[in-house]
Amino acid sequence: MDPADAVIDRVRVERLDESVAGPWKAGDSRFAVVVEAGGVNGVFAPVDELPAALVATRLGQSALRHPVTDHTGLLRRLLAELGPHAAGLGRWAVGALDCAVWDLHGRLADLPVAALLSNRPAPRVPVYASWLSLDLAADSAAESVKTTADEGFTFTKWALRGGAEAAEMVLLAERAATWAGHRVAVDALGTWGHLRTTEIAPLLIPETVRWVEDPLPRTDQAAYRQLRRQTEGLRVAFGERLSHAEDARALLEHCRPEAFTFDAVWCGGITEARTWLCAAHEARVPVHLHGRAFLPAVHLAAAFPDAAGAVEYQVVWEPRRQRTLRGTLRPDGGHVALPNRPGLGMEVRR
Template identity: 80%
Template sequence: MGVADSVIDRVRVERLDENVAGPWEAGDSQFAVVVESGGLAGVFAPVDELPAALVATRLGQSALNHPVDDHGGLLRRLLAELGPHAAGLGRWAIGALDCAVWDLHGHLAGLPVAALLSESPARQVPVYASWLSLDLSADSAIESVKATAGQGFAFTKWALREAEADELVLLAERAAEWAGQSVAVDALGTWGPTRSREVARRLNPEAVRWVEDPLPRTDLAAYTLLHRQTKGLPVAVGERLSCLEEVAVLLRRCRPEAFTFDAVWCGGITEARDWVGVAHDAGVPVHLHGRAFLPAVHLAAAFPHAAGAVEYQVVWEPRRQRTLRGTLRPEDGHVALPDRPGLGMEVLR
């Protein structure tokens, strides 16, 4: 049976094997979404409990008998199934299922997902290092920043949560000095508009590439106002968005320094390729969020003209890959595109 004749005949959710992963810890994702057609299976893992449950109880049934290669049609069907609830958790669940279907498509075609998205995907994808649990005010921070920056990443990103504006600026500029290059910082939604304006007035633009998520919500009006009031503050935003129309307006009005959306949280690879295109048309660089690292690598390889370095979460990503064979580890700031069919993912059992 060829790809064109293949339909989804089973969708299931598996719990990952704790004997392989080691004892689970808080925050670990413990599930895999599996999609089957004609005896072949596609998989996406790891997935959190709530989106996995939504796939198991609602979305999987809606996907049955749908053509494997009709990704746009399947996305529309799943969005219709959830209706007004197709945001947040709903998009996350749709994205996990969508990625599993792309993996199945790759297995049926004998091609990596990036090769399904593009005729000539890049073989190497640049990555940047993200270490958001490090306290930059700790005495040991200097060694951690220097060691991470010395591994050849495109650049590094560090967390700067609530503090006075002067301290935030000082820590950001110290991190850039230790790294030997400008750094990205992630405010994790903790600054708010007043502190963002205060930081913008003090910040050395040569030290910071961008400030990610300075506001507590990705509110279009709030970010538009912030853009007008702080022309000197380079902002990155996107991981909490879930609507293409929102994306187009935000990119046009706010002109972020980087568009940092998540390839699964947005609704999956099918939706993500449109978001990459919209950002490219708007002239906004894409730096895909690292939570969905493997799909992000395939997207960046397929569209290297539009997608730059992908986030590699140096603490969390190795934990996510514990139950997978063929894991991706950066070397000299790049990861190699998997040459195996699909996403290149195999769940260890």
């Protein structure tokens, strides 16, 4: 079937088989979004229960009979269907469905998604490692950081939650950089707030910390503009908590982060991610795509290497997510190879 002639015949949500991909643990994503046209299926997995339910009960019906190759038109239709509820969970559901349609488009065209996005996608994509569940104060932390860094990642990122004293947190960041042998990124996971960030900022050494990600609980333009005035020289990163392109553009222009770390599914999918990448490129802000949507992020980074830098690889969580897929996409020497199979390049294990 010519992709240009294909329309979406069916959208369904499947529960992944625990006997194949399990055993499940708390927090595991357990569903797949499947889109069909002319007997060919496109799939995106794994997906959490709430966005999967929104696709099953509402968005899937809106996508029926829509041309497979009209990604922008489909995105507009889905966001219009959600109306004022198109943020947060709504965007996540739209993004999962959008990625399934891109997978279908690639399968019909017999091309990887990256090759649909660009005439000359990069064959390999740089990745950095994150391990946000590791307690840097634990006795085993030094060995864990060293072992991870020795795998050749572009750099590494570690969590520093805001419960400790400022001096102790700075010391942990310095130790992580020493153990890793390079500047590290620090993820505050939204736990620092203004006061703690202003306490820590003057103590951080640029040669130690690449950026502090999500120091504030909300990615709000006014809040980050105030933080920028109060902590001159602090390198911050944000993006994964944003839902609207207009907010992203304003934050990029006025807050000038060290890195823009949005998620390719949470923002609304591959179609919307292209707009966000363009906005960051125009603002001359480096993009390091969030690792929750690792496979779509790899295709985007391969298609737009001038706009997207190293993609986050979550060293604990990503291997668990990939248990649901046939084949694996694992880093080798700080890079992953772009899948050369049609679509997103992976099959769901059934």
